[in-house]
Amino acid sequence: MQLYQTQELRVHNSLSGKKEPFVPLKDGYVGMYVCGPTVYSNVHLGNCRTFMSFDMVFRYFKHLGYKVRYVRNITDAGHLENDADEGEDKIAKKAKLEQIEPMEVVQRYTVDFHNTLQKFNLLPPSIEPTATGHIIEQIEIIKEIIEKGYAYEINGSVYFDVVKFNESNDYGKLSGRKLEDMIANTRELTAQDEKKNPQDFALWKKAEPQHIMRWPSPWGDGFPGWHLECTAMSTKYLGETFDIHGGGMDLKFPHHECEIAQAEASTGKSPVRYWLHANMLTLNGKKMSKSTGNNIYPAEMISGDNDILSKPYSPAVVRFFMMQAHYTSILDLSDDALQASEKGYNRLMEAMDSLGGLKTGGTSNFDVNNWRQKCYDAMNDDFNTPVLISHLFDAVKRINLIKEGQQSITEDDKALLKSTMEAFVYDILGIENQSALNDDSNTLDGVMELLIQLRNEARANKDFATSDKIRDDLNALGIQIKDGKDGTTYSLN
RNA sequence: GGCAUCGUGGCCGAGUGGCUAGGCACAGCUCUGCAAAAGCUUGUACAGCGGUUCGAAUCCGCUCGAUGCCUCCA
Numbered sequence: 001m002q003l004y005q006t007q008e009l010r011v012h013n014s015l016s017g018k019k020e021p022f023v024p025l026k027d028g029y030v031g032m033y034v035c036g037p038t039v040y041s042n043v044h045l046g047n048c049r050t051f052m053s054f055d056m057v058f059r060y061f062k063h064l065g066y067k068v069r070y071v072r073n074i075t076d077a078g079h080l081e082n083d084a085d086e087g088e089d090k091i092a093k094k095a096k097l098e099q100i101e102p103m104e105v106v107q108r109y110t111v112d113f114h115n116t117l118q119k120f121n122l123l124p125p126s127i128e129p130t131a132t133g134h135i136i137e138q139i140e141i142i143k144e145i146i147e148k149g150y151a152y153e154i155n156g157s158v159y160f161d162v163v164k165f166n167e168s169n170d171y172g173k174l175s176g177r178k179l180e181d182m183i184a185n186t187r188e189l190t191a192q193d194e195k196k197n198p199q200d201f202a203l204w205k206k207a208e209p210q211h212i213m214r215w216p217s218p219w220g221d222g223f224p225g226w227h228l229e230c231t232a233m234s235t236k237y238l239g240e241t242f243d244i245h246g247g248g249m250d251l252k253f254p255h256h257e258c259e260i261a262q263a264e265a266s267t268g269k270s271p272v273r274y275w276l277h278a279n280m281l282t283l284n285g286k287k288m289s290k291s292t293g294n295n296i297y298p299a300e301m302i303s304g305d306n307d308i309l310s311k312p313y314s315p316a317v318v319r320f321f322m323m324q325a326h327y328t329s330i331l332d333l334s335d336d337a338l339q340a341s342e343k344g345y346n347r348l349m350e351a352m353d354s355l356g357g358l359k360t361g362g363t364s365n366f367d368v369n370n371w372r373q374k375c376y377d378a379m380n381d382d383f384n385t386p387v388l389i390s391h392l393f394d395a396v397k398r399i400n401l402i403k404e405g406q407q408s409i410t411e412d413d414k415a416l417l418k419s420t421m422e423a424f425v426y427d428i429l430g431i432e433n434q435s436a437l438n439d440d441s442n443t444l445d446g447v448m449e450l451l452i453q454l455r456n457e458a459r460a461n462k463d464f465a466t467s468d469k470i471r472d473d474l475n476a477l478g479i480q481i482k483d484g485k486d487g488t489t490y491s492l493n
Numbered sequence: 494g495g496c497a498u499c500g501u502g503g504c505c506g507a508g509u510g511g512c513u514a515g516g517c518a519c520a521g522c523u524c525u526g527c528a529a530a531a532g533c534u535u536g537u538a539c540a541g542c543g544g545u546u547c548g549a550a551u552c553c554g555c556u557c558g559a560u561g562c563c564u565c566c567a
Contacts, residue, residue: 035567043567050567090565175562177496182563184495226565248567249498255566279498280561287560324516325506330499330560337505340517347516350530378507386507390515400531404524464526471529482530491530 002028002065009064011244012328012382014252014275015174019382022274024243030066031242032058033234033272035251036128038075039109040090042297043116045318045333046281046288050248052319052430053278053327053383055122057246059428060379070125071237074113076106077131077213077224089223092212102213106132116298119315121430127237131229135215138224138232141266142203142217150265154194156206156220160261162199169264171199174275175253201258203228227258234271235263245272249279281322282332283308296333309335313342316432320345323385323429344393349433350491351396352425354403355418359486361408366398368413372420379428388424395421405485452481452488 009022024030034054037047051072061068076091095102131138142158145151150165151158162171166179182199202225207214214221234242240263247256256275263271281288288295296308304312313321321341325331371391378387395417401407409417425431451470458466471481474490482489 037567038565047567053567175497177563181495249561250566251562252497253562254564278567280567282560285559321505328498329506332505334505336517340505342517344516384507386516387514390507393515397532404531406532459526462526468527475529480529483525483528484531485524489530 004028004064004066007064007376007380009060009380010382011274011276013273014277015272017176020274022243024066025239025241025273028065028067030061030068030244031238032061032068032070032244032246033230033238033242034070034072034125034245035230035247035255036073036075037109037113038090039106039113040094041109042299043109043113044288044290045283045296045298045301046248048116048120048298049281049322049331050278051117051122052120052322054246054276055117055430056323056327056385056428057244057276057383058123058125059430060383063423063428069127069238071127071129071234072125073229073233074106074110074128074130075229076103076110077135077229089211089213095212119298119302120319121315121432123430129233129237131224131233132213134229134232134236135224137236138228139204139217141228141232141235141262144266145203145262148265150261151203152196153219156222157194157202158204158219158225159195159200160203160225160258160265161196162201162261163197165261165265169261171261172257174257174260177253177257201226201254203262227255228262230255231259231262231266231271234259235267240267240269241271241273243272244274244276246276246278249277252277278327279330282330284334285332309338313338314434316434317342317345319429320348320431323431324389326382326384326386328382345431346491348392348396348425348431351399352421352433353491354489355399355414355421358399358402358409358414359405360411360414362410364409364413365407366402366409366413366417368409368416368420371395372416375420375424379424385429388429392421392424403484403486448479448490452490455481456488 010019011022012018013020032054034051036051037043054072058068058070077089091102091105094105098105142151145160146153146158149161151160162179165171171179172182179199183197204217204219204222204225206220206222211223213223215223234245245256245259260271263269283294283296286292286294296306298315298318300306301309301313301318302315317338321333321338322331324341324344371394375388375391378384378391381387398407398409399417402409426433451474455467455470458464458470474481478492480491482491
């Protein structure tokens with residue numbers, strides 16, 4: 001018996017705009033595709049939020065007992081900088097700027113991407129395919145689309161015929177747009193545009209002689225278009241129809257809309273059953289943007305080397321902060337909000353640390369089973385991590401009460417509470433306990449035990465000058481002394 | 494300009510047609526030698542203006558504002 005058989009998960013499907021019961025294509029298996037980064041610069045924090053949201057989704061599916069194949073691509077072929085004919089792809093542009101090979105750019109920023117995600121404790125996906133590794137597959141799809149009559153070749157480039165497609169299909173169903181409206185609002189056609197219609201998009205672009213990234217094709221040397229790689233790779237590894245497709249809100253149009261069109265044109269089937277979109281991260285209430293300086297890189301945040309925040313924040317605190325908001329809501333990052341989260345995070349982790357040492361008794365004042373199901377209910381409701389966290393804090397309160405001897409818990413309930421807390425905090429939310437990670441020295445424990453003992457002796461002798469000196473000086477070092485009912489403990493700040 | 498999403502107490506952030514989300518901050522109390530930690534108690538929030546309803550912050554309309562997309566972008 002797997003958990004998914006008893007827990008009824010509902011997800012917000014962008015295609016219908018509603019929460020729907022999640023039923024996978026194949027019982028017990030989930031296929032999930034998430035649009036990965038274009039590796040032409042360092043990942044920024046907004047990217048991280050999106051990938052973190054889907055990491056949490058991935059983790060929850062796994063926790064429920066599904067076998068999950070999670071595919072997240074690396075876009076290393078570059079995309080056009082602009083829509084003009086002489087458009088240059090981003091990666092080639094960066095390569096020229098830095099006087100290095102395009103693949104050097106790709107390598108450098110792929111490494112940065114992986115390092116950063118690892119800091120935030122993201123699990124690696126099951127498959128991480130690259131666009132350049134799937135040129136052949138992309139060419140095959142283009143052939144298929146041409147054959148079906150939804151694409152045309154001109155001057156060595158191939159374009160998707162959106163108007164034609166819209167006659168038999170619904171282009172715009174994901175983003176809630178109508179082709180007629182789009183046509184009505186279009187800016188003037190540039191004179192040299194090869195496209196029949198401004199809404200058409202490139203499947204294959206002819207490479208000009210100076211273009212470095214190029215591959216042979218039936219239409220001459222060129223490179224694949226904007227949206228094709230995701231269709232090629234998702235189809236290859238997950239099938240023509242699969243369960244979940246995720247990505248940032250900003251990809252909804254045109255990227256995801258075009259993916260649907262490409263897949264429906266080539267296979268005649270709707271590619272995705274549930275579209276999930278993660279919302280944006282703003283900084284101090286405004287869009288993150290490199291050009292205005294309203295931007296912060298993960299590394300700068302962790303090191304504290306930035307002009308925006310008052311202090312460094314650990315990746316675990318940042319993750320906790322992000323999990324306190326629902327993935328479909330815009331989240332605003334600010335120093336105040338992070339400070340509040342940091343304190344909440346510390347309180348949660350201290351409860352986690354004291355869980356194991358809790359004294360048990362003959363009765364429980366805490367209905368652990370009922371509480372546990374509330375946690376699942378929160379997650380089952382479209383991965384509602386903020387509500388889950390509110391329940392986790394209910395447990396924190398209980399843990400502290402039991403610790404203070406004001407309430408009691410049975411051995412069985414304690415075991416269930418502990419395993420449930422660990423599952424939700426560590427496995428599902430992916431929040432690491434950094435106090436536990438750093439606490440690798442038995443020496444420190446020994447020294448602290450000695451100091452606590454000396455302080456207590458001083459207090460017993462009413463030598464408060466000495467006891468306060470120990471307490472205050474330790475505090476200055478970032479070590480907090482805590483006097484509880486059952487003796488004194490300490491924690492590192 | 495068009496489309497979409499959203500506007501919640503000092504800050505962040507859930508949620509629902511009538512029943513306390515939660516975190517942080519603040520105040521009072523308990524505990525303490527004094528503190529800290531922990532616990533308890535208190536906050537008459539739901540952008541504005543109308544409307545529907547026995548009842549709306551939750552539904553509808555309008556206004557204002559924010560964010561995203563409309564050209565690559567998580």
